[in-house]
Structures are given as structure tokens and as C-alpha cells.
Amino acid sequence: MSVKTSAPWQRLSSEELEERVRAALAENASYRDRDEPVLGVPGTVLDRRVFYDAPFLEHAPFLSCMLENPNHIGCHTLGLSEPIFPGTQALEVEVVRVCAEELLGADPGTVDGYVATGGTEANIQALWVFRNRFRERYGVTSEQVVVLHSEDTHYSIHKACDLLGLTPATLPVDPATRALQLGPLREAVAAAQRRGPVCFAVVLNLGTTMFGSVDRLDPVLEVLEAAQARYEVHVDAAFGGFIYPLTHPANPLSLRRPEVSSFTLDAHKMLQAPYGTGVYLVRKGYLASVCTQEASYVRGHDYTLCGSRSGANAVAVWLILHAYGPEGGREFLAQLLARTERLCAGLDARRVAYFREPHMNVVALRAEDVPPAAARRFHLVPDDHHAPRWWKVVVMDHVDDELIERFLAAW
Numbered sequence: 153m154s155v156k157t158s159a160p161w162q163r164l165s166s167e168e169l170e171e172r173v174r175a176a177l178a179e180n181a182s183y184r185d186r187d188e189p190v191l192g193v194p195g196t197v198l199d200r201r202v203f204y205d206a207p208f209l210e211h212a213p214f215l216s217c218m219l220e221n222p223n224h225i226g227c228h229t230l231g232l233s234e235p236i237f238p239g240t241q242a243l244e245v246e247v248v249r250v251c252a253e254e255l256l257g258a259d260p261g262t263v264d265g266y267v268a269t270g271g272t273e274a275n276i277q278a279l280w281v282f283r284n285r286f287r288e289r290y291g292v293t294s295e296q297v298v299v300l301h302s303e304d305t306h307y308s309i310h311k312a313c314d315l316l317g318l319t320p321a322t323l324p325v326d327p328a329t330r331a332l333q334l335g336p337l338r339e340a341v342a343a344a345q346r347r348g349p350v351c352f353a354v355v356l357n358l359g360t361t362m363f364g365s366v367d368r369l370d371p372v373l374e375v376l377e378a379a380q381a382r383y384e385v386h387v388d389a390a391f392g393g394f395i396y397p398l399t400h401p402a403n404p405l406s407l408r409r410p411e412v413s414s415f416t417l418d419a420h421k422m423l424q425a426p427y428g429t430g431v432y433l434v435r436k437g438y439l440a441s442v443c444t445q446e447a448s449y450v451r452g453h454d455y456t457l458c459g460s461r462s463g464a465n466a467v468a469v470w471l472i473l474h475a476y477g478p479e480g481g482r483e484f485l486a487q488l489l490a491r492t493e494r495l496c497a498g499l500d501a502r503r504v505a506y507f508r509e510p511h512m513n514v515v516a517l518r519a520e521d522v523p524p525a526a527a528r529r530f531h532l533v534p535d536d537h538h539a540p541r542w543w544k545v546v547v548m549d550h551v552d553d554e555l556i557e558r559f560l561a562a563w
């Protein structure tokens with residue numbers, strides 16, 4: 153059983169961070185240990201010819217954890233877990249708790265989750281869980297699960313529909329506000345209901361990929377309730393999950409809302425973690441519908457899409473969260489937002505049209521206003537490489553005032 157902790161999310165010194173990871177690794181079994189040898193798994197320390205030990209690693213908790221190479225297969229917030237890596241699994245359980253409870257306001261102990269390979273996996277996992285749950289509860293087929301989402305939704309939702317045999321329903325947004333249009337939503341719900349039995353998997357965005365726009369929950373719920381629809385709501389916060397809840401404390405799209413069942417966050421975006429650090433969160437009870445009983449060699453079975461996964465990546469997320477703490481996180485993000493505002497003020501002064509969601513660090517510029525040479529030179533990302541209508545700037549840590557000034561000088 154994984155160790156559960158209710159320590160509040162706080163900033164730790166670098167010595168404390170090192171000490172916590174050292175203690176977690178000491179609690180794990182080590183492939184190097186001759187007294188308690190590990191013989192039964194196809195895993196070992198990272199190849200020593202390539203990833204050699206060095207004295208500085210003693211003070212590099214993430215890298216030393218990578219060398220030890222713990223496998224976090226399975227889900228550690230429920231039931232049993234593999235007995236080899238309980239120390240680092242417990243740090244992952246803390247990551248899930250901090251994200252669910254401290255960032256997104258869930259009640260204590262009500263959410264399961266794990267560190268996935270990224271936002272794509274977490275979104276596929278979310279729709280896999282909903283599909284199986286709908287099938288069990290209402291006897292619908294995969295096709296009878298309609299996935300309602302806006303046209304600004306990430307393409308991983310289309311991947312998920314393809315893989316899981318679900319029916320996608322892509323809804324238009326208002327071109328100026330990027331808000332989901334309710335008329336087409338009503339029509340899509342009614343049309344699906346006319347075809348026969350149906351359940352709706354609703355995907356809302358807490359920060360769309362191109363615009364950083366945030367979908368509103370209540371108008372969507374009103375439509376579904378008025379239609380007496382059966383539905384579940386997943387929030388894709390891959391882009392905004394580690395920024396918006398801290399920059400906008402009144403964030404209306406959170407686990408405080410009982411209608412929201414699951415969340416995707418990506419630590420390898422705004423949290424500056426290594427790639428391979430998506431976070432999937434789901435209400436307790438839901439994962440039962442994706443328990444793979446055939447995973448009989450895994451203690452506690454497997455509830456995840458990916459199987460084996462890096463324990464070091466989960467530790468990386470834990471380290472970043474605790475290197476900042478909530479206050480440090482807010483201070484860091486306030487700087488990003490201040491720079492985003494300076495960029496917007498510069499665009500206003502030059503009469504360049506753009507979309508920006510308040511509290512977010514994304515600015516989408518109308519393509520006709522952007523000199524093509526500047527788009528290329530500054531590696532802006534278009535909505536569509538073949539026919540760009542928008543180019544986006546994401547104000548990350550390295551996008552400092554000097555770079556913003558240089559960019560603005562293109563007009």
C-alpha cells in the first residue's frame with residue numbers, strides 16, 4: 153500500500169528537497185543492493201557506460217533518481233502497488249494530492265490519478281474511463297458515446313475518439329471570444345438523442361492550445377440538463393492547469409464543481425518539468441472501469457494506459473512543486489503575466505489585433521497583422537501551417553522583456 157500524506161503544499165529548501173528524495177530512494181528497493189537483491193523484473197539502473205555516476209549527483213535529486221530508474225507502473229492512489237518502489241510512489245501520490253486538492257480544490261482524499269506520459273495520454277485515459285463507465289451503466293456502444301468539444305480543442309481528443317471508437321461532435325466557437333456556441337451545442341445534443349441511446353463525454357478546455365481560452369461550464373450544463381442528457385465532464389487543462397488556478401484564484405473550472413469528473417494537466421508545459429509528465433486526475437471510483445484484470449503480474453493490477461513509466465518523472469514534478477510552494481508559484485507566474493501584459497500593451501500601441509484570455513500567458517495574433525519574416529524569425533506557431541489565420545506567442549520563462557521588445561520592433 154502506498155504511503156499517504158496530508159502535509160500541506162509548501163516551499164522546501166534545496167537541502168530539504170534533496171533529503172526527501174534521498175529518503176524516498178532509500179525506501180525503494182535498489183537494483184544495486186546485494187543484501188535485498190531484485191531479481192524478478194526486467195529493470196535495472198540506467199546503463200552505466202552511458203549514464204555514469206558522478207560526485208555532483210549526490211546533490212542532484214532528479215538525476216540520481218533517473219539513474220536508480222524506478223518503474224511506477226500502475227496507479228498508486230488506490231489499492232496495492234508494486235512493493236519495490238514505495239518511497240518514490242509516495243512522492244507521486246503527493247503530486248496527485250497537491251494538483252487535485254491545492255490547485256483544483258477537490259475535497260481531501262476524493263481523487264485518484266497518476267503521472268502520465270503527457271496531455272495526450274491523460275486525455276485518452278479520460279475518455280477510456282468515461283466510455284467504459286457509460287457502457288457498464290447504460291449498456292451503450294462505443295459509437296453511442298458522443299464527445300462534445302469545441303473546435304479549439306486539442307487534436308488528442310480526435311485521436312482518442314479514433315482509438316476508442318467514439319463519435320466526435322466538434323462545436324464552433326465565437327470567432328472573437330472563442331466561447332463555445334450554445335445553439336450548435338443544443339442542436340448536436342438533440343440530433344444525437346434522436347438517433348437513439350446516447351451518452352455525452354464533454355471535454356472543456358482550461359486553456360486551449362492556440363488561444364489559451366477557457367471554456368465555461370455552466371452554460372454547457374444548462375443545455376445538457378435541459379435535454380435530460382446522461383453526461384460526464386472532463387477538463388483538458390494541459391495548457392492552463394499549472395497557471396490559471398494560481399493566477400485566477402476564483403477559477404470557476406475546478407474540482408470544486410461536482411459535475412467535473414476528471415482533469416488533464418501537463419507539467420512539461422507551464423511547470424517546466426521534463427517531457428513525459430502529464431498528470432491525470434479522476435474522482436475516486438471511476439478507475440474501476442479501466443482496471444485491467446489480466447495485468448496479474450502487476451501487484452494491484454493496472455489502471456493506466458501506458459504501463460511502465462518513469463518514477464523519476466513523477467519525482468521531477470514533486471521537486472518543482474515543492475521548490476516553489478504556492479506563494480513562489482504565484483510570484484513566478486505574476487512575472488510571466490506582467491510580461492504578457494507588456495507584450496499586449498505594445499501590440500495595442502501598434503494596432504495589432506490579438507486574442508488573449510485574462511490570467512493566461514498566451515497571445516494569439518491575427519495572421520494578417522504579422523509580418524511573415526517576424527513569424528519565422530521568432531518561431532511563432534500557427535493554428536494551421538498550410539493557411540495560418542493566427543500566430544501565437546507563449547510567454548514562458550525565457551521570453552524576457554528584451555525578447556518582447558525585439559519582437560515588437562517588427563512593426
Ligand SMILES: Cc1ncc(COP(=O)(O)O)c(C=O)c1O
Binds near residue numbers: 269271
Ligand atoms: C490543451 C492541450 N491538450 C493536450 C495537449 C497534448 O499534450 P502532449 O503534447 O503533452 O501530449 C496539448 C499540447 O499542446 C494541449 O495544448
